[in-house]
Amino acid sequence: MTSSVSDIKRLFIGQIELEGRRAMGYILSCGDVIEAVGHGTPPTVECVEVETFPEPMTIKQGDFNAHSHPEQSIYTDLVDRSWDLGTWCRNTIYRYSPFITPKQVRLACRRAFGRIALLGASSVMVSFYLHGGKGNVNDREVIAAAKDVGIRLIFGRMTYDMVSPQAYEGKKKAQESYYESPDQGEAYLRELMADEGPTVMVAPAVHSMHASTAQAIERAINLGYDLKRPVQFHLSEDQGDVDISLKEHGVRPVVFLKSMVDSCRIPGLGRLVFSDCCWLDDQERSIMADCSIPVVLNPRMNHRVGVGESDLPSLLSSGISVFLGTDGEASNDDLSVQGEREFLKGRYSGVLSSSKIEALGRQPFQFLDGEIGPLAPGRLCDFVVESDGRTVHLFVGAEPVVRDGTLVNLDMEGDIEAPLAEEIEAMKKTVEI
Template sequence: MTTILLKNAVIVTMNAERSIVCGDLLIENDRIKDIGQLDVTADKVVNAGGQLVIPGLIQTHIHLCQTLFRGQADDLELLDWLKLRIWPLEGAHDTESLYWSALLGIGELFKGGTTAIIDMETVHHTEAAFQAIVDSGIRALSGKCMMDYGQEVPATLMENTADSLQQSVDLLEKWHGQGNGRLQYAFAPRFVVSCTEDLLRQVEKLSKQYHVKVHTHASENKGEIALVQAERKMRNIVYFDHLGLADGNLILAHCIWLDDEEVSILQRQGVKVVHCPSCNLKLGSGIARIPEMLERGIHVSIGADGAPCNNNLDGFTEMRTASLIQKPIYGPTAMPAWQTFALATVGGARAMGLEKEIGSLEIGKKADLAMVDLRKLHCSPQAGSDVYAQLVYQARASDVTLTMVDGQVVYEQGCLATIDEAVVLRQANTALERVRRRAGIV
C-alpha cells in the first residue's frame, strides 16, 4: 500500500455541495482515502502551503496524433485545413512518429493539470498511441479513426469498410481496460463526410454490443453541413438520429451550426456535446450556442481539439475562452466561472461515463487531481476573490505545480515523472521532418 498526503491545501472538491475545504487530502494507492484536518503519516507528504488542489481537468476532444503537426496548418478553414495539410500529414505517420506525437501531447496536458481525455487517433498505427497512453499514465477514452468514404480523402487514409470495422474491434478487444483500466476504447468514425452509411450503421451495432462510446465530429463548419445535406439528404444530428446513433453514448465534438430540430434531438436523446472554443475561433468555424444548450439540459464539456488548430492543449485557456466568447452574445452573466469550471471537471467525467470515479475530489474516488499555485502576480491580490473566477479567468497552465492520475504523480515542480521531456522533444522534431518528407510537404 502506498500513501500520499497533500497538506495545508485549499481543496476545491466539486462535490454535489461544491464544498471548498481548507485542510489535507490523503491518497491510498489509486484512491482518495480522506479529506479534512488529518493527523496521519504517509509515504510521501506534499506541503501545499495554501495552493489549490482541484480535480484534474478533463478534456473531452483531443487528437494526440496531431500534436506533431502544431504550427503546420495555420490560418485555414476546416476543409482546407484537413485536405491540404492534416490528412496528408496524418497519412504519412509511422509507428514511431505517432508514439512521439502522443507523448508530446500528453506531456503538455500533464504540465497543465489535465488528467483525462477523450482522444481520436488517426487511421493507422493506433497501437503506438495506445502504448503511449499506457506508458505515460494518462486516463483516456480513445479509438482508431475510421474513414471509408470521400473523393478527396488521400489514399494513405482511405479504408475498406470491413477492414476499418475489423481493425477497430481488434483494437478494442486487445486494449480496452489496459493500464489499470485507464485506457478505454471508443469507436471513432471521423465525421459523416468521410464515412459510408454502412460503416456508421455497423458502428452503432458494435458500440451497443461492446457497451462502448462513439466519438465523432458534427456540425463544425457550414461547408461540412452542406456536403452532408447534399449526400445524405439530412442535417448531421438528424442523420445520426436516423441511424440510431443519437443516444447517451454518442460524443459529438463542436455542434456549432445546429437548427432547432437538432438541438431538440440532442436534448431528448442525451447526446454529449464537446465545446472546443479556441479551435472554433482559429478555424473561423463559429461560436456554438452553449448557454442555450445548457439551459435546455444538454450535456456539455470542453476540449482543446488538436494542436494544429489551437495551437496548444491548455485546459485553462479553453475555460477562459469558453466563458468570454459567449458574453458579447448573451451578456456578461452568461457562462459564469463556476459553471465553466464544472464543464471542465464533473462535466468531462460524465462525458466519459466516469462520473462515479473522477471529476470531483471525494472519498473513494480515483486520485486524479492537480495542484495550482495562485500566489503569482497575475493572480494577485486574492483577498475576497472567488476561487472559480481565479481558476477560469486568471490561472494559467504554468501555475500547475503537481498533477496526479490514478494516485501516481505524473508531474511535479516543473518535471514530468513518467515522460522524458528531453527525449520527447528531440524525437518529435526528428519525426516531424520524416513525416513532412513522406507527405511531400517541404
C-alpha cells in the same frame, strides 16, 4: 501482512478546492480510488503514505481534455495561423499523414500528452484514425505514449470508411490510408482492448457524416452499447456535414441518428459523445437533451480555422452537458482546457457568468468501471496541485505524473523534443502529393 499495490492507502493534505470552496483538507486514496475527501482534519488511518502541500498550493480536480488528436502535435511548428480548415488539412494531415511512421506517432503523442499534463489535465479523450493500413500498429503507439507520460487515456479507435472520389490526389491518398471497413474496424477495436489497463480505456468512434457511412455509424453505436463505452462522433463541425446529411438522408444529422433508433437499427443515442456541434438547430438540441447526449466544444480551434461556432448559451439552456476539448495542438493556441474556458469567458462576457463557464467540463465521466470527475469518494484519484494557476504537481490514480512542474516519467527535451525535431525534419522531406 504486506499491502498490495491495489490497497495501498495514501493521504494528501493541503488547501483543497471542493464545490467552489477552498480550505484546508485532505484526500485519502485506496489504490487508485478516492476513499475519503473533505475539508477539515483528515481521518486517522494506519499504514498510509502522507504528502503535504504547503500554501499557496491548492489541490483541485484534474482537467479532462475531452477531445484531442495528439498525433497532430507533430505539425505544431509547421502551420500558418491564417489557414482555414481546408488549407490546414491540405498542408498537414493530407500531405503528411499517409506516410507517418509509428515512431513519429509515439513522439508526437508524447509531446501532446506531456503538454496536456503540464497544463493540468489528468485525463484525455482521443479520436484516432491514422491506422495507415497497419491494423493497430499506430494505435498502440498512441496508447504507449499515454503510458509513457502517465496520463489517463480514453482511446477512441475511429472507423473512417469513406474515400471521396472527387478529392484531389493528396486527400484521396490520405483517406485511403485511414480507410477500414466496419468489419475491420470492429475486429481491430476488440483486439486493441487487450491493451487496456488501469489508465487506458478503448472505445469505438466514428469520424463524421462526411467520412463514415451509415453502416459504420450503426456498427459503432451498437458496439458502444454492447461494450458499455462512449462513442465519439464529430457532429456538424462545418456546414458541409449538414448539407451531406440533407442530401443523403433528407434530414439534418441528429434527426438522421434519431431515425436509426426509431427503425430499431440501434438501441439509442445515449452512448454518443458529440464534438464541435457548430451547426445545430433547435430540433437537434431538443433530441440531444432528451437522449442525454453530451457535447465536447473545441471553441478556439473552431474559431481559428473558421468553421463556425457552437451556440453555448442554447446548449446550456437546453440542459445539454458540455465538456471541453482542444482538438489538435497545430490547429489551436495550445492544449489548455482552461484556455478554452478563458476564451469562452471573453466570447460570452455579459451573457454567461464566469462561474458557469468555469464549471464546464468538470462533471463526472465514465472510465471503465470507475469515474473521473469532481473529487469524491469512489471516484478515481486524479488531481492537480496548482500555485498561481500553474501546475506544480499532477497525480493520476494517486500516482505522480508531474512533480515540481516537470514530467516524472520522461525528460521533455531528451525523450520528446530532440528526437521529435529529427523526425519532423525527415517528415518535411516527404514528397508532396
